[in-house]
Amino acid sequence: MSPYEWRAPRTRGVLWRRAVTTSREARILPDGCTDLIWSSRTGLMVAGPDTTAGLSDLTAGDLVIGLRFPPGTGPAVFGLPAGELTDQRVPLDVLWPAATVREIADGMAAGGGGDLLDRLAEARLRAAGGPDPRAQVITRSLAAGATVTATAAEVGLTERALHRTSRDLYGYGPKTLARILRLRRALALLRAGAPKATAAADAGYADQPHLSREVRALAGVPLGQLELA
Known part of the structure; x- marks a missing residue:
């Protein structure tokens, strides 16, 4: 686990944080996981499981916080099979009610951080009966x-x-x-x-x-x- 990552206490996923200082492309390697991501520039999105590496544009000044779920856990959080998200980046409001997403986005912008994402995901997991x-x-x-x-x-x-x-x-x-x-x-x-x-x-x-x-x-x-x- 890198210095920018730490164990999520509730979901046992991995929380990560990037404060982007230089605009660049980042190579994201496949890992069998699904991520819930908040960006100060682009808002909330879901990164589906990748089959090959993808390139992500990072913009200087952007703050990005994410929660990477253990392999196989994402479907219980997002409420749909992982196959529907393979190799995709989907705005969260496509999957969840817009009002809910706005509330989360406001909390993140106010400094909610990774703990907010972890608490939200834990509630979703409980409602779904836990991961398979x-x-x-x-x-x-x-x-x-x-x-x-x-x-x-x-x-x-x-x-x-x-x-x-x-x-x-x-x-x-x-x-x-x-x-x-x-x-x-x-x-x-x-x-x-x-x-x-x-x-x-x-x-x-x-x-x-x-x-x-x-x-x-x-x-x-x-x-x-x-x-x-």
Whole structure:
């Protein structure tokens, strides 16, 4: 977790904050998550789960605060399957009543910060009966390198049913989710100082070139050009 991120106490997601000092494009890597984001410039929006890296325009002077939900939790917060938000950025008032969104926006502008987003999301989760309990099992299994077949058996689903469930919870099927989670493991190892070959092997890649191909496919740039900070 970066210095700009901290654990959300209520939803167990990740709260993050960026005070933009220089206008630039930021590369956002896929992570299997959905974010609720407030920007002092553009207001409230939902960032759906990405299949590949996206570029976000950051404007100097902007303050951006977000809450990244654990994989599979977003659907319970926003009230629709994650597949309907895949690779999309949607204004929050498209999903929730405009009056509710205005109230939240006013609270954020008044300094409500990440705690306001976390409290709001907790209330939504409670009303929905909590996140689908299968999400935690599926995420843990695939993140540990288990096959789709083994993961389906652990959850008690057929592989076809797991594919449907995964699309609803994460926005894409279990094979894509497994690729994304494996890349996140490798990048975490690289950030911790592991050599590329070691990170590739420990994350479950056949070799370093395999990792390099996946970085290019999912992040859109060669491994040597990827910012790891």
